[in-house]
Amino acid sequence: QQQVKQSPQSLIVQKGGISIINCAYENTAFDYFPWYQQFPGKGPALLIAIRPDVSEKKEGRFTISFNKSAKQFSLHIMDSQPGDSATYFCAASVLSGYSTLTFGKGTMLLVSP
Amino acid sequence: DAGVIQSPRHEVTEMGQEVTLRCKPISGHDYLFWYRQTMMRGLELLIYFNNNVPIDDSGMPEDRFSAKMPNASFSTLKIQPSEPRDSAVYFCASTMDSSYNEQFFGPGTRLTVL
Numbered sequence: 698q699q700q701v702k703q704s705p706q707s708l709i710v711q712k713g714g715i716s717i718i719n720c721a722y723e724n725t726a727f728d729y730f731p732w733y734q735q736f737p738g739k740g741p742a743l744l745i746a747i748r749p750d751v752s753e754k755k756e757g758r759f760t761i762s763f764n765k766s767a768k769q770f771s772l773h774i775m776d777s778q779p780g781d782s783a784t785y786f787c788a789a790s791v792l793s794g795y796s797t798l799t800f801g802k803g804t805m806l807l808v809s810p
Numbered sequence: 811d812a813g814v815i816q817s818p819r820h821e822v823t824e825m826g827q828e829v830t831l832r833c834k835p836i837s838g839h840d841y842l843f844w845y846r847q848t849m850m851r852g853l854e855l856l857i858y859f860n861n862n863v864p865i866d867d868s869g870m871p872e873d874r875f876s877a878k879m880p881n882a883s884f885s886t887l888k889i890q891p892s893e894p895r896d897s898a899v900y901f902c903a904s905t906m907d908s909s910y911n912e913q914f915f916g917p918g919t920r921l922t923v924l
Contacts, residue, residue, distance in 0.1 A: 731912070738917070738918075739918075740915025740917055741853070741901075746912075786853060790911055792911055797843070797855055797858060800852060800853045
């Protein structure tokens, strides 16, 4: 019940294209859904996060879409750039009464020039 | 702020040796986490501390692994004896408090056990 399932494992997108990464969860108590970005040789860093009271959150070229009834959320990267090439992790947690982040297995994104 | 500091960045050791990984969290952060990252299993939470006290160590793979946090600015993860299957990147992360869930990760320690 604590799992977060992420797909695809890897993704190749042409420069200027849209990258889409999907995650699904089981635990309906989750109320915080962040995405982390990791470059080679670095630790993951928070990219964008959403609470379930909204269905979409946009920051620049990055958008989270959230579907509470389907228990799914996704990351969309518009106008993908080679500099976006990284591993992306979705995660989920319960903010009230602190719980740790449950991470998906990650998606390696390569944006070809 | 220097961010989360981990040392060493790379460690190569032989099977059976003791390995100690070190972490300095961001000053003022109450929570500290140790993760292990492998291609097969992704990011796994090993243990986390709140105010220097271990809260959940259910992710520690076996008794060969131990972690301590003697004070608010230092934590260690020890593997004794090490095995080749322990080869992975180990991350330390910290966060401020329970209402602010952004975790700040260190650069990681790449451990290779031969």
